[in-house]
Amino acid sequence: MKAKGNLVIGQSGGPTAVINNSVWGALREAERHVEIGEVYGMVRGIQGFLQEDLWDLRREDQARIDGLRLTPSAALGSCRYRLTDDDYDRVLDVSRAHDIRYFCYIGGGDTMHTTSEIGRRAAASGYEMRVMGIPKTIDNDLPFTDHTPGFDSAARYEAITCMDIVRDTRALRDTESIKIVATMGRNTGWLTAATALADDYSPDLIYVSELAFDRGRFLADVEAAYRQRGCVVIAACEGLKNADGSLVAARQDSLNTDAFGHPELGGLGQYLVDLAMSELHLKARLDKPGTMQRSAGLFISTVDAAEAAMVGAAAVRHAVGGTSAYMVTLERCAEPAYSCTTGLVPLQDVANQEKLMPRDFINAEGNQVTQTFKDYARPLLGGPLPAYVTLAGHSVPRRLPPQAR
């Protein structure tokens, strides 16, 4: 049976700790289908593809390919690039020139829009190319999928990091009373919520971007928690918004809009630090994991790695089977034990949509998550969290009167 054409795969948007597992899964699946000739990687996503910047992935030695499973960030390179009409034509020209019949693109909402358009235009122009979207985003904001590969490992990062931060803060509570942990998230609080998976060491207060930020309420929450415990750890989503929809801490600089018109985030944490210091006169400090939360190899969730490979493989399998213009999804199987299978959703349905946290994942007061969220997210972390110990603390009876002051 003759090969029907070549396959290309690309990585787009912010990297994740397991995005390379999707490449690995796609490559392994491609080996099983004689219809697939060459397997190419886009260098830096669609931006490289436009310049015919392609790598021949079949020429990579197996050790490197297998090493992708434990290698975070985008091994092919990535981009955030919005295609023009001319660019879309060029994508088809490059595809034709390299006889690409299977087109797989890994990314989030913006990427699925691009992928959807490529599929639509290929079909309209009569060029037979199967175009598949492979979901990826630490933000977990893609619709029609139980969750998104990349989220689980980032959630594991948030959970373990919060264990460390909360234990540190409590140990030194008389000195550094307020700690703000600013987590990534443009319009959705999934990652911020994941800090609650630290269980006994989860933040005292959690603010997600689904609910409007109320300055007065925030200060009252922090003060109450401080009175109760002597120190407060607060997880806050960088995309927190006021009641009018404006960002609580937006950067005004004109540089700070990306190719898709999204304003740049990042100042929220320092804003809350300043607020706590100036209004409550408590010492506050910022921890800002930034890039670390999306590309930390030591925090890869085994579930996430396996599922990222699974959606990569499924995209290739469905493409060979005749499917086009769909994104692979994850569908959670019936309880009790956690498992997922893959499903499909039309790319045009998923493009540019965001899945917000349901209201019942957030508590009534809007400053914590609920057990329902924890039940949803906990299996995604893969293995257990570190087994840190806490001393029992057998008090020695006092023998002196209290110190005179």
Add this chain to the structure above:
Amino acid sequence: MKAKGNLVIGQSGGPTAVINNSVWGALREAERHVEIGEVYGMVRGIQGFLQEDLWDLRREDQARIDGLRLTPSAALGSCRYRLTDDDYDRVLDVSRAHDIRYFCYIGGGDTMHTTSEIGRRAAASGYEMRVMGIPKTIDNDLPFTDHTPGFDSAARYEAITCMDIVRDTRALRDTESIKIVATMGRNTGWLTAATALADDYSPDLIYVSELAFDRGRFLADVEAAYRQRGCVVIAACEGLKNADGSLVAARQDSLNTDAFGHPELGGLGQYLVDLAMSELHLKARLDKPGTMQRSAGLFISTVDAAEAAMVGAAAVRHAVGGTSAYMVTLERCAEPAYSCTTGLVPLQDVANQEKLMPRDFINAEGNQVTQTFKDYARPLLGGPLPAYVTLAGHSVPRRLPPQAR
């Protein structure tokens, strides 16, 4: 042979990932000496000791004690507290009341000053108590010791984190060009320098606090690196100072001076982000590991854990042997294979002194570290760094003329 008295151990200052190993080492050593009766832990350091807030550590079950080896942060609690004359008297009263004859205190420079004073006053008052300092600080700024327990694990954190950050930044280099990693460090750049241990993925530019920050030179460095590579990762010490000794980014708030009169740090990273954006018109982003770099359990260096236990045990052994008012040090043995033994230094010599990075650990331009530093620091990381792969990248020959623009 009758017990000669009880032992107390306390943890002070910023926690580290291995500070509990020093408690573990001291406890294990204490078991070997019949001279030692009870073993108490100070709850939240000397501040708790003043209130007779003590735990009976011999009543802890062994699983908890052994769990300390993998548990970051201060399991006994910690404090930053400057003792008054009355407090010093109280320390002796509490010591007498609980028949404490062995006094071990784990901490950095400020703590060693406190410990030195306690030893001096105990001797002056005729109360026989052996007072020992156990070194601890992620800052690595204690003198007379090859390095300080806690630093190694924090250095491992910086190295691995920079691998992740640099790979992430290069993958997405057309979008997020400049990344600032703001590392802890008041007057010394040891931790910032440790980012260079990421080898192929070490930051392009490293600025330590030993050299005066020059705004113009910084901008020229960043621009040159950007022209060369298309993206720049910069590690900068939060304690960077101007030529006149003032902090580049100090917080002016009156809250921001700690018990020892040190000004609070933290704003340096955002300052550099703003500088790069406004002057170079490049997109810049801040990663601020904050607390994470000192209390991250997943980054514990095996060398660090072993040495932290070793200095804890040595303190107890020397105290029982008759030594008092000394701090345990680490002495590096002759090459080739890395190993350390312990030594001793009088507490009064070490108190309130800071060990700066030697000039030959920093390059001539003041924007990178040297191989000499890497040779010094590399063995401290313990096991190998993660074996991430990079694809070989076999380019597919182009078949089209370049895209018309």
